[in-house]
Amino acid sequence: MAETPIDRLARNTPASVAHRVRGLSDRAIAWAFVTPTILLLLAINIFPLIWTIRLSFTNFRANRPNEPVEFVGLRNYQRILTDPDIWHTMQATAHFLFWTLFFQVVIGFGLAWLINRKFKGNDLLTTLIVLPMMLSPAVVGNFWTFLYQPQIGLFNYAVEFLTGGSVAASSFTMLGSVELAPWAIVIVDTWMWTPFVMLICLAGLRSIPDYIYEAAEVDRASKWRQFWTMTVPLVLPFLMLAVLFRGIENFKMFDLVVQLTGGGPGDTTLLTSIELKREAFEKWRTGFSSAYAIILFVTVFGLASIYVKALNKVKER
Structure with a gap:
């Protein structure tokens, strides 16, 4: 049986929402708040770090982005x-x-x-x-x-x-x-x-x-x-x-x-x-x-x- 507009309204009342929230554990509520921050930090910090590590094994030059990139292994580290x-x-x-x-x-x-x-x-x-x-x-x-x-x-x-x-x-x-x-x-x-x-x-x-x-x-x-x-x-x-x-x-x-x-x-x-x-x-x-x-x-x-x-x-x- 399809849900009627009255049923949707009753499901989304503050009392019903509060009841569903109360049904969650404290750990689940904590993760619900923390997860967006963790994802943002991963996007800001971890991704650039991984990308930098990847570039460190190549001869890539940012002013020549269309040139072919060669994998040089540990040569950059050895030269440094x-x-x-x-x-x-x-x-x-x-x-x-x-x-x-x-x-x-x-x-x-x-x-x-x-x-x-x-x-x-x-x-x-x-x-x-x-x-x-x-x-x-x-x-x-x-x-x-x-x-x-x-x-x-x-x-x-x-x-x-x-x-x-x-x-x-x-x-x-x-x-x-x-x-x-x-x-x-x-x-x-x-x-x-x-x-x-x-x-x-x-x-x-x-x-x-x-x-x-x-x-x-x-x-x-x-x-x-x-x-x-x-x-x-x-x-x-x-x-x-x-x-x-x-x-x-x-x-x-x-x-x-x-x-x-x-x-x-x-x-x-x-x-x-x-x-x-x-x-x-x-x-x-x-x-x-x-x-x-x-x-x-x-x-x-x-x-x-x-x-x-x-x-x-x-x-x-």
Whole structure:
């Protein structure tokens, strides 16, 4: 017997719909909400990754889409791993990564330790310190390019003042020096992202219960001993988390360095992300750059996995 309009209306009333929904298990309802998001993430993330892996085994060039594509196997990977120029960019990236993390952790923890102690103007100082990380990297890059400018840059006048005029401001340049350009980008990234590390360390310091320090005072433990035996171990997971976040971000650093040096002078500050962009969108070696991207992805993913395991062990202590 065919369904009448009255039957369809009765089947779709709010009460009948609610009854059918109540008939579903909590797991089924959860999957009904989560499935569209999972499918979207797979479409956005997994498909491009699989496509990149496929291209990495070919000689495909995006500017010549109609040319026949040749399967080259592992040739792209072999060329990357044996190219001294690419290893030089890896070295430049490692230099940038190590020193930015070192300075940001040391200075960020020091600032957090200072701000954690209540004093007049504490809130104002915290706001001023956090301001740099709220700016766009493009704005920060242009701002520091002006500061580093050889003739009128304030940074160079500060150098002249500190050296008593022995180094002329007009002749001192950070961004144009092979020796100083890598340190110039380290200074800028440290200035911009140290507040991020400071906030994470500050959260760690304020999570330590006061009674721990009170018990240490009763046992007559010195401030130095309290710092190394209580404060550092309890804040260490937060410090390691900050290093993880900043390490991943700095490994793929691009915009700030492009604004400051463009990878120069020469290839002194040519990081892997900039070299990857040149291979993909200037030389149009799409298959080669895809293999390069896969190697970087595996490197970051592998190091991050090892680091997360170490972080979990520290948290379990």
